[in-house]
Amino acid sequence: MKGYSTFSLIRNALSGHRFWKPVWRTPDLKKSYDVVIIGAGGHGLATAYYLARKHSLRNIAVLDKGDIGGGNTGRNTQITRSNYYWPQSAAFFDHSLQLYEHLSQELNFNVMLSQRGILNLAHSLHELEGIRRWANAIRINDIDAEFLTPGEVKKLVPLINLDCRFPVRGGFIQRRGGISRHDAVAWGYARAASACGVDIIQQCEVTGINIQSGRVTGVNTTRGTIGADRISIAVAGHTSHLAKMAGFRVPVTSMQLQAMVSEPIKPCLNTVVTSSVIHMYVSQSDRGELVFGGGADVYNSYAQRGGIPLLQENVAALVELLPAFSRLRVMRQWAGIVDITPDTTPIMGQTPVQNLYISGGWGTGGYKAIPAGGDTMAYTIANDQPHPLIEDFGLERFVTGALVDEGAASGVAH
Amino acid sequence: MLRLKCPWCGTRDELEYSYGGESHVTRPGLDASDVEWSDYLFNKENPKGIHYEQWLHKYGCGRWFNVARDTVTHEIYAVYEMGQAKPDIAMTDRD
Numbered sequence: 001m002k003g004y005s006t007f008s009l010i011r012n013a014l015s016g017h018r019f020w021k022p023v024w025r026t027p028d029l030k031k032s033y034d035v036v037i038i039g040a041g042g043h044g045l046a047t048a049y050y051l052a053r054k055h056s057l058r059n060i061a062v063l064d065k066g067d068i069g070g071g072n073t074g075r076n077t078q079i080t081r082s083n084y085y086w087p088q089s090a091a092f093f094d095h096s097l098q099l100y101e102h103l104s105q106e107l108n109f110n111v112m113l114s115q116r117g118i119l120n121l122a123h124s125l126h127e128l129e130g131i132r133r134w135a136n137a138i139r140i141n142d143i144d145a146e147f148l149t150p151g152e153v154k155k156l157v158p159l160i161n162l163d164c165r166f167p168v169r170g171g172f173i174q175r176r177g178g179i180s181r182h183d184a185v186a187w188g189y190a191r192a193a194s195a196c197g198v199d200i201i202q203q204c205e206v207t208g209i210n211i212q213s214g215r216v217t218g219v220n221t222t223r224g225t226i227g228a229d230r231i232s233i234a235v236a237g238h239t240s241h242l243a244k245m246a247g248f249r250v251p252v253t254s255m256q257l258q259a260m261v262s263e264p265i266k267p268c269l270n271t272v273v274t275s276s277v278i279h280m281y282v283s284q285s286d287r288g289e290l291v292f293g294g295g296a297d298v299y300n301s302y303a304q305r306g307g308i309p310l311l312q313e314n315v316a317a318l319v320e321l322l323p324a325f326s327r328l329r330v331m332r333q334w335a336g337i338v339d340i341t342p343d344t345t346p347i348m349g350q351t352p353v354q355n356l357y358i359s360g361g362w363g364t365g366g367y368k369a370i371p372a373g374g375d376t377m378a379y380t381i382a383n384d385q386p387h388p389l390i391e392d393f394g395l396e397r398f399v400t401g402a403l404v405d406e407g408a409a410s411g412v413a414h
Numbered sequence: 415m416l417r418l419k420c421p422w423c424g425t426r427d428e429l430e431y432s433y434g435g436e437s438h439v440t441r442p443g444l445d446a447s448d449v450e451w452s453d454y455l456f457n458k459e460n461p462k463g464i465h466y467e468q469w470l471h472k473y474g475c476g477r478w479f480n481v482a483r484d485t486v487t488h489e490i491y492a493v494y495e496m497g498q499a500k501p502d503i504a505m506t507d508r509d
Contacts, residue, residue, distance in 0.1 A: 238462070240458065240459075240460035240461075240462075241462050249453065249457040249458070249459075250457065250458075250460075251456035251457050251458060252458060252460055253435070253458055253460055254460055254462075254485070298432070298433045299416070299433045299467070299483075300435075300436075300460060300465050300467065300485050301485050301486075301488065302462045302485050302486045303485070303486060303487070303488060307415060307416070307428065308415045309415060309428060309429055342456050398452045398455075398456045398457075399448050399449055399452040400448075
């Protein structure tokens with residue numbers, strides 16, 4: 001892999017950009033692999049990269065029915081944060097944030113991480129108490145959280161309407177939180193994994209998982225049967241679908257989560273604003289567009305469109321809290337299919353089938369978990385035992401009852 | 415916007431209803447194992463295709479009913495009362 005540098009930029013500019021090489025290889029499909037990862041989104045690609053980089057496995061394929069990062073990796077709102085309530089989640093998501101902080105150097109690919117802070121608002125005295133408890137829990141987990149008065153909120157976000165339908169009583173900010181560029185995360189991992197010898201096979205849909213005496217032997221795909229010693233599922237939105245192929249059920253509901261962007265405007269919002277009562281979050285991208293969204297559509301769906309009632313709710317919440325944005329036009333609206341678990345904690349680790357691993361149930365927050373998800377799943381696949389950070393995230397918790405209930409504790413209620 | 419036909423009130427917008435998730439889930443007996451109980455409590459069919467689900471006409475008559483809906487196209491194949499068996503979709507009139 002030729003590294004990117006200032007020098008390479010200048011050299012390629014002077015030669016009219018005619019000599020850039022493809023960022024990843026387009027290899028032929030082999031008959032069999034040591035590890036087959038289903039899903040070439042952020043999690044699948046990151047898992048392949050860390051397997052090759054940290055665990056010296058080279059004979060790896062990442063299969064995708066569409067294109068690299070074309071599912072939820074390209075549909076999320078790019079937020080990274082680790083302001084979780086329970087110690088298990090906090091440790092996992094802060095590991096992810098720490099990996100994000102060095103990801104551009106690690107991958108030699110600019111993921112444009114901007115740690116502009118993520119602000120959570122409280123709109124009543126009761127919520128203020130709740131948010132204080134949440135922020136203190138974060139600090140006990142050794143993660144940064146800073147309490148803000150309404151005056152300090154106004155100073156940080158001058159356009160905010162403190163006296164809206166649900167008046168702003170205060171909030172807290174995690175200053176290390178922020179946004180990054182989601183496509184770059186997928187492309188960066190793809191490029192680095194490909195350079196380590198990982199075969200990335202696009203337009204190759206898995207149609208069946210082959211199992212003999214309780215152990216995986218390979219997958220059937222639209223491009224033929226492939227042998228595999230180990231298989232990992234990383235298919236945001238379609239986890240139930242793939243689990244069914246392997247003959248087990250998962251506690252997952254697939255729903256549509258919408259997001260939308262406005263036309264681009266000059267810089268006016270330099271942090272991520274979220275509110276669980278008004279139910280919206282918004283940030284301004286480097287292109288100047290406002291990126292915003294809210295809750296998920298209420299019913300099971302695989303449609304990737306999003307319904308009008310939720311869209312209206314999101315827009316109404318935005319213009320109530322930030323009235324200056326009421327004259328903007330919405331440029332694009334879309335939805336991704338999110339896998340919601342009963343405790344809104346992901347499902348990671350082993351499955352009832354030997355040598356079949358799963359990383360799913362990411363709900364509305366899989367993007368921020370990509371580096372840690374890849375790192376810990378690579379460890380889990382290489383050693384056939386869960387990484388210490390994800391020991392509590394396994395499927396067995398639904399039988400033992402040891403749920404990690406982040407439902408009320410994450411960024412926006414869902 | 416979904417348009418659901420309440421068996422008692424007729425066709426109304428999605429906004430009048432609230433969603434109750436998968437239907438026809440049977441509670442296991444008291445002698446159920448932890449695994450059976452967990453399956454009943456948490457695991458979902460979550461199909462990509464026809465989903466048999468419960469809806470409540472919350473801002474209407476306040477009654478529950480069942481809907482057979484395609485989770486990809488959102489097309490509604492059948493609306494039927496609670497307690498009725500799953501309709502055979504191939505035999506059902508798609509009005």
